[in-house]
Amino acid sequence: MAKPISELVDELPADNITVKALHALDFVMPGEWENLVGFEATIKKVARTSDQERIQKIGERAIHLYNDSSQGYQRAMWLYQTVDSTDKALATAALANKVGHSIGFLSFLSKITPKADRAQAIDLSLKLVVEVVAFCSINGLPGDSIGDFVKSLGKYSKESLMRMNALICFDGILPLGPDFVRMVIEILEGLTPDELEKNETYDRIKESVPGGNTQEQLNFIQQSFSSVSDWINGFVKEHDLSADKIVGSLKNFIEISDDKLDYLAAFIDMTTNYYEHTGTQTLAHRLVRRAMSEI
Amino acid sequence: MSFSGSQRLFGALLLVLLLFVSACGSQPTRWDEAEKTQGPATSAESVEGGSLNTFFPKDAAESEGFDFTFTQEKDGFAEASLEQDGTEVALLSISDTTNNPEAAEKFAESTREIGGYPAIDVDFETAVLVGDRFQVKAFSVEDSFTEADRDTWIEKFDLAGLEGLTE
Numbered sequence: 001m002a003k004p005i006s007e008l009v010d011e012l013p014a015d016n017i018t019v020k021a022l023h024a025l026d027f028v029m030p031g032e033w034e035n036l037v038g039f040e041a042t043i044k045k046v047a048r049t050s051d052q053e054r055i056q057k058i059g060e061r062a063i064h065l066y067n068d069s070s071q072g073y074q075r076a077m078w079l080y081q082t083v084d085s086t087d088k089a090l091a092t093a094a095l096a097n098k099v100g101h102s103i104g105f106l107s108f109l110s111k112i113t114p115k116a117d118r119a120q121a122i123d124l125s126l127k128l129v130v131e132v133v134a135f136c137s138i139n140g141l142p143g144d145s146i147g148d149f150v151k152s153l154g155k156y157s158k159e160s161l162m163r164m165n166a167l168i169c170f171d172g173i174l175p176l177g178p179d180f181v182r183m184v185i186e187i188l189e190g191l192t193p194d195e196l197e198k199n200e201t202y203d204r205i206k207e208s209v210p211g212g213n214t215q216e217q218l219n220f221i222q223q224s225f226s227s228v229s230d231w232i233n234g235f236v237k238e239h240d241l242s243a244d245k246i247v248g249s250l251k252n253f254i255e256i257s258d259d260k261l262d263y264l265a266a267f268i269d270m271t272t273n274y275y276e277h278t279g280t281q282t283l284a285h286r287l288v289r290r291a292m293s294e295i
Numbered sequence: 296m297s298f299s300g301s302q303r304l305f306g307a308l309l310l311v312l313l314l315f316v317s318a319c320g321s322q323p324t325r326w327d328e329a330e331k332t333q334g335p336a337t338s339a340e341s342v343e344g345g346s347l348n349t350f351f352p353k354d355a356a357e358s359e360g361f362d363f364t365f366t367q368e369k370d371g372f373a374e375a376s377l378e379q380d381g382t383e384v385a386l387l388s389i390s391d392t393t394n395n396p397e398a399a400e401k402f403a404e405s406t407r408e409i410g411g412y413p414a415i416d417v418d419f420e421t422a423v424l425v426g427d428r429f430q431v432k433a434f435s436v437e438d439s440f441t442e443a444d445r446d447t448w449i450e451k452f453d454l455a456g457l458e459g460l461t462e
Binding site: 004006039040047048049054056060061063064065068070072138139140141142143144148151152155157286289290293294295 | 324325326329330332333334335336337344345348349364365366367368369370372373374375376378383386388390394395397398417418419420430432434435436
């Protein structure tokens, strides 16, 4: 088996580039996301308890549920981990090469290759597919109707909402511009199964994308993105999001040149693992909630 | 007491080895024993999570102005969230204790009843055991959802209907 859940949650960093980048998006949803790290701390917070015996029982039940692969949690964790394409060497070098109080991103320009728009559009839509599949692996299909299910999917808050916020800002607005939703829909509509098969992210997670063949999987990716496009547009509008605002906030810790947004997006993509980070927090939260109900 | 050269060398090597081992191996944690737990976490006898949905007080919640959302549905387990003015105030759940029989044992120490079923209070949570099998819980996410609210909402579940599942 891969790493134990208690270790994965214990090893979540309290501060690194990923955490700094996510905190840079606090301005969109002030106070919504707390970087909760540590398995015991998560149990204490979610179950509102300091009773050591109870913490132990909840933890033991959560671990048992996670370790049983048929319960779906390991699959969700794998998906969150796999969809991020972090270049750990670059992340480490970037942190080591801090200029004053900020990270000297400009000195890494030669090491960064921005993704082509088509590749970026595919990666963005695949992260959304991962979100839907991981959600079902963790929570099942709650309720008695499609309406109930969609409602539960729409109740995103805390670390889950921060993950969507980061997806929109770092994988949407920064690399593709403010009109990214329409752009992604158009790119996905023109995409062929052959082209999808050449995408690295797809190649890593294709076993988990619903559909019997590449064409059916492409249809699922298109439908998934279309179905959340209104929600994304609403989020962008509600928070009046723009590249200027995002860059302005990132400037607090990264040395940025305003005309290199695609490079900045690629730098964030390569040096952060926000899907894995917040995904681990989401999974731990839901797992602990189930465990405390079952003990 | 004096040490020979070889003893000193041995001692120094041992120290290095100890430092090396403690640096490489992860520190022991309170979860190490639990992490050895393998095998099914649910029982083949447990009911499907979806069969529990019907016993939740969904209609009562909506008629009283709460936003009710089913949030988890797994083997022998269903959970719903109660929101008031956009804030989650409580969690409601039903779990089949055939998945974790130890959970039913604590009701032997129950000193009160809700709706005729043995009840237990711990921290911000109230639980009853229905038909010696199904655990129904209300948990306060916010303090505004009081202990009295937990009792009231547990009574709003269709507890008698749920007991029917055990027959």
